[in-house]
Amino acid sequence: MKANTVSILGVSFTKTTLHNFTTKLHKDINEHRNEFVVTANPEIVMYAKKHPQYLETIRSADAIVADGIGIIIGAKILGTPLPQRVTGYDIFTELLAWGHQNHKSAYFIGAKPEVSQKLKQVLREKYPNLRVAGVQDGYFDDEQPIVADIQNTSPDMVFVATGYPKQETFIAKYRHVTNAVWIGLGGSFDVLTGTVKRAPKLWQQLHLEWLYRAVKEPSRFGRLMVLPQYLLAVIHERQQHK
Template identity: 60%
Template sequence: MKTTISSIIPELTDRIEANQRTFVVTANPEIVMYANEHEKFLRIIQNADYVVADGIGIVIGSRLIKDPLPERVTGYDIFEQLLTWGAANHKKAFFLGAKPEVIAKLNQVISTKFSGLEIAGAYDGYFKDEAPIVEAIKESQPDMVFVATGSPKQEEFIQRNLNTTNGLFMGIGGSFDVLTGSVKRAPKFWQNAHLEWLYRVIKEPARISRLAVLPKYLLKVRKQK
């Protein structure tokens, strides 16, 4: 979807205020390539209300096909701005994902930094049975549900449980880790230079194998062009 961070936030908040159920996918080359190879997952992505370019590779790909996207719109930026809006408007948010210790930190950060936001529920991502979590969402009826269990698990969970509340659902990968300071986000210089991915690899060398997806994705885009 061709959008910017400044335009998508008011659209999403308007939908939340109208109790209009919304599914947001934050797409990067890994997600797109996985969807290309798994038809069921592709249908999940295609059924989302918004698919934003969370990954500079998506933006580069759009330029290759001469249909450029205006900018990268990261899931973390949407997440943080929705938390700020939610705190100012006394909304309820539900959090699912990350490690138990990260969820414990998340509760503290939300209570301190976003004190006007009600925590409808907060569960780590190491669950074996999702039934109690789904029931908690049904009972609390949050305005926003943020799932940070990694793709494709987070999108699959959302697809299965979209009907539990008339709120916004968004898969946001490692955003809980970033918000709590468990993982440091790239400084602004790296972000502005579109090198946030390189910063993450330098800080977490184990991620280097994931870089192989980007050239494969761009090659596929060029072929389809």
């Protein structure tokens, strides 16, 4: 297990806050370091538990942050609490604002073609000083032209929002082509463009974003079944360590 981390079902989460983590990423970008960041929730942890190759992929990351209240609860159950939930979306919007202020560049991969078009517009309006190195929707068969474009444009940040396990697999495979912060972001492009509404602040404060999403998108209810399985697995892990 890496230093300053908390292990949950074989996945090592970085003990950090949003402020401390993004401050570190600013430094990494300024120093042209190559960083792979995974934003993991209970779904990702359980998928990794069942798929050893994917577990190895995310273990190769430089940081795995607790994106999901279930991770915070799991850490508490194990008696090794994490200081704060650090969501991919919050990292994403903070880096966009910082990139805009500091004239950095970013490459965007993911979401449906119509969302990609909306994303270009939102970036122009909200972050005009951010250099957009490229925007590619998530519906592609050939990775090579995208990889070549990333290599040619050398962005400071590469945001991949194609959902797990695809986004982490892509990053692990191609991060070597340029020194940047590479981060998997799930549905963040949909939220930034307003295609999917983020839960109101009160729901966020009550840590009920997951329930809000399920109410708004009933098709997600099936995915919520992973939560009790995850919590039972964490409790089992705690009992084994006693």
